[in-house]
Amino acid sequence: MGNNLPTSGQLERSLAQTIQGFYRRQLGHQPSRVTCQFFDAKLVIILEDSITNAEQILIEEGKEELAEEVRSNLDDAIQPELKQLIEEIIQVKIIDLLSDVTFNTGRAGIIAILSEIPKVRNPQSISKSKPNKS
Amino acid sequence: MNQKVIKIKEIENLLSRKIMDIYKYQLKHQLTNISYKLLDHTLIVFLEGTITSPEKLLKKNNSSYLAKQVREVIDSAIRPQIKRVIEEVLDVKVVDFLSDTTIDHDLTGAIAIFEFKPNKISKYYKS
Numbered sequence: 001m002g003n004n005l006p007t008s009g010q011l012e013r014s015l016a017q018t019i020q021g022f023y024r025r026q027l028g029h030q031p032s033r034v035t036c037q038f039f040d041a042k043l044v045i046i047l048e049d050s051i052t053n054a055e056q057i058l059i060e061e062g063k064e065e066l067a068e069e070v071r072s073n074l075d076d077a078i079q080p081e082l083k084q085l086i087e088e089i090i091q092v093k094i095i096d097l098l099s100d101v102t103f104n105t106g107r108a109g110i111i112a113i114l115s116e117i118p119k120v121r122n123p124q125s126i127s128k129s130k131p132n133k134s
Numbered sequence: 135m136n137q138k139v140i141k142i143k144e145i146e147n148l149l150s151r152k153i154m155d156i157y158k159y160q161l162k163h164q165l166t167n168i169s170y171k172l173l174d175h176t177l178i179v180f181l182e183g184t185i186t187s188p189e190k191l192l193k194k195n196n197s198s199y200l201a202k203q204v205r206e207v208i209d210s211a212i213r214p215q216i217k218r219v220i221e222e223v224l225d226v227k228v229v230d231f232l233s234d235t236t237i238d239h240d241l242t243g244a245i246a247i248f249e250f251k252p253n254k255i256s257k258y259y260k261s
Contacts, residue, residue, distance in 0.1 A: 046176070046245060046247075098243045104232045108232070113239055
């Protein structure tokens with residue numbers, strides 16, 4: 001029965017690809033790389049080059065506060081769908097979502113707090129496995 | 135327990151002690167647990183029990199928005215100090231430090247991105 005389950009690595013790769021596509025569809029901007037990593041009942045997502053051109057222009061024009069407000073509102077707008085998307089892939093409920101972004105580097109981090117550890121073929125690896133990139 | 139596991143534990147304990155001290159001295163607040171996961175250039179840190187009593191009281195009395203604002207300021211003040219502790223203990227340069235807190239679940243998650251793989255620790259962590 002367990003053999004039908006994905007490995008944690010397969011799940012992390014699938015998540016990374018889906019999330020990258022999701023950002024492209026939602027914001028018209030594709031992060032250059034998305035890394036997903038399970039850590040017990042948590043999922044850590046790192047997005048490289050996550051800032052849209054519109055936000056970039058705001059920063060270049062010295063409107064960092066507005067850029068932060070825009071980012072916060074964009075996050076609020078896309079998070080319900082992102083949450084649903086992740087839940088569908090991992091088949092586990094997300095009970096909270098944390099996020100932060102650095103404009104200087106364009107890097108964003110998301111941490112999903114899960115209701116339980118996802119069912120994978122190799123559960124022992126969930127806190128030991130290497131990250132998977134897209 | 136082998137040497138590798140002992141060394142990792144020592145480093146994690148030192149990190150935890152220093153991070154807990156920040157909360158203790160700045161906020162007179164005791165964290166309940168800190169956990170870590172080191173990847174190549176990334177350290178993921180979870181701090182449990184980060185929400186202070188005043189924030190909890192605000193939330194309980196329907197001032198969640200104010201509690202969130204308070205937390206944002208506390209996180210801004212604490213963030214550079216945790217970053218510095220990680221740099222000192224692991225002897226690395228942190229080029230990016232992302233963090234956020236959930237008041238509902240009394241938890242702070244942080245992602246530290248290193249300039250280079252930390253020599254001091256990677257040899258112990260690498261499986």
